[in-house]
Amino acid sequence: MKRKTGYLLAFIIIVGLILLYSLVSSPGLRLGRRSVLFIPLKGELVERGPLNFFERMAMGKVVALYDVLSALDIARDDPKIRGVVFKISPLISGLAKLEEIRDAILRFRKDGKFVYVYLEIPGTKEYFLATAGNRIYLSPADELRITGIAYEVQFLRGFFDLVGVVPEFERIGKYKSAADVLTRRRMSPAHREMEEAVISSQFERVVSVIAKSREVTRDEVAKLIDEAPFLPKEAKKKHLIDGVIYPDGLRVLLQKKLSGEPQFVNFTDYLKVRSSVPLGIYPRIALIYAVGTIATGESSFVPLLGRVMGSETIRKEVKTAVRDREIKAIVLRVDSPGGSALASDLIWREIMLARKKKPVVISMSDVAASGGYYISSAASKIVAHRTTLTGSIGVLAGKFNMKKLYERLGVNKELVVRGEKAAMYTDYRGFTPKEKEALKRSIEAVYHNFISRVAEGRGMKPEKVDKIGRGRVYTGDEAKGIGLVDALGGLSRAIEIAKKEAGIPAEEKVELVIYPRKKGFWESLSAFTDGEVGLFREGFGIKLPPAIHSFSRERVFLFPLYLVTEKEVEK
Secondary structure, three states: OOOHHHHHHHHHHHHHHHHHHOOOOEEEEEOOOEEEEEEEEEEEOOOOOOOOOHHHHOOOEEHHHHHHHHHHHHOOOOOEEEEEEEEEEEEOOOOOHHHHHHOOOHHHHHOOOOOEEOOOOEEEHHHHHHHHOOOOEEEEOEEEEEEEEEEEEEOHHHHHHOOOOEEEEEEEEOOOOOOOOHHHHOOOOOHHHHHHHHHHHHHHHHHHHHHHHOOOHHHHHHHHHHHEEEOOOHHHHHOOOOOEOOHHHHHHHHHHHHHOEEEEEEHHHHHHOOOOOOOOOOOOOEEEEEOOEEEEEOOEOOOOOEEEEEEHHOOOOOOOOOOOOOOEEEEEEEEEEEHHHHHHHHHHHHHHHHOOOOOOOEEEEEEEEEEHHHHOOOOOOEEOOOEEEEOOEEEEEEEEEEHHHHHHHHOOOOOOOOOOOOOOOOOOOOOHHHHHHHHHHHHHHHHHHHHHHHHHHOOHHHHHHHHOOOOOEEEEEHHHHHHOOOOOOOOOHHHHHHHHHHHOOOOOOOOEEEEEEEEEHHHHHHHHHOOOOEEOOOOOOOEEEHHHHHHHHHHHHEEOOEEEEEEEOOO
């Protein structure tokens, strides 16, 4: 009885919080003639923000890339917004998302409006973004740490040997390194070759952008990176920044520039009262966010795992966009390292069907690799940033043999089976020779399917796809050179191409219809009780999210090197 009362009380509290959240009205906002948009960037940069109340609680404080881009593009045409001030603190993001913001800043500046950037503990990535502004400022007690970029790869085989776990994985692809971090103690020559090529490409992009922005040569920037970090006065002397001031000093500078007191407007408040285009007037383009690890079933957000791209959800959204006569084209925004081979193929099929009726353009974010590239290859056109990680056409499958660990813990398992391979995926023994052969046949079939899908979507011969595949990860710059990508740029470039493919004049505005849509109160509650964010179920303990169940059943995956962490050298 007490347990039921506790559940009821918890339910009432949750309902009350959601009702309160949904009833909060947008704040009033009156813009003066010295209005300045304020955009603070700190922490994790995600494609889209929380879609419901529970995601907001689970995700914590994040910055939504879509909101930043929308605010800049709307403010660009707003005569009351005189300029923008960015405060950039350490960011968790790939370079492609930062390039996306850079492009939006440069568009904003075209009409003569200003962008000032105030940096806080800046590293290479933060400075890379900051150089899109007119002027860059740093606090007197800070430091400019533009020391380069590095990939740190963590190999777990030694740990597994210590605890008594044997990883048994098969792969197809010389460069398919996801299994390597589990089965090896160090990089293979092919792995290092791939990582060296990727980091060289991204480093050259960073150097060239900084050189162009600060009006110095490429070699000068490379030399400065090797000399870094710099104290603020050194950074100013070397023309890397424009001033050394405290935050209140920035207000003084703006007072002089605007001939009066600036009115700072937070970009999130600004978006609540401003819209980009009137609804129902301009041609419509569907913008579908395909974000996260790919799995069968519905999309969800899983704490610790993050966003999961469900095949059923994406297929449903693509079908909806195809059936809507008002929608002239589809842009699929992909930010995914891959996942389930089955789910990837189901999404690929739906996109192939859609492109026969309407243009489908892919816009790649930080990562569109392995399964992420699989689904992208079905589109009419593919657009990637120069620093996007893509490709990784390869397959892996396997399991962990945990028998020794169980024995050390005093745990014993006994198997009762019917069927020679019924216990093929048990974690209490390794694969038998016949099971290993069956596993190899499975991944060979998936790899052949992967190649044929890319060949069909990209209009290539399978032999060429196989040659450039083999699990190798490319940057967008490299991918364009070998035919895996059609154009370089961000979301705005993809929308331009979609307009052209749909016969919409380049100068005409479009209305973006965004999927997945944000959920209302009852839908949020339904998602919660259905286990999308995890829930206690009486008698059975914790109900795992559907995505976890999906991965526990599927055994063949399309992943690149998913344990690589990009970080700056000094951190």
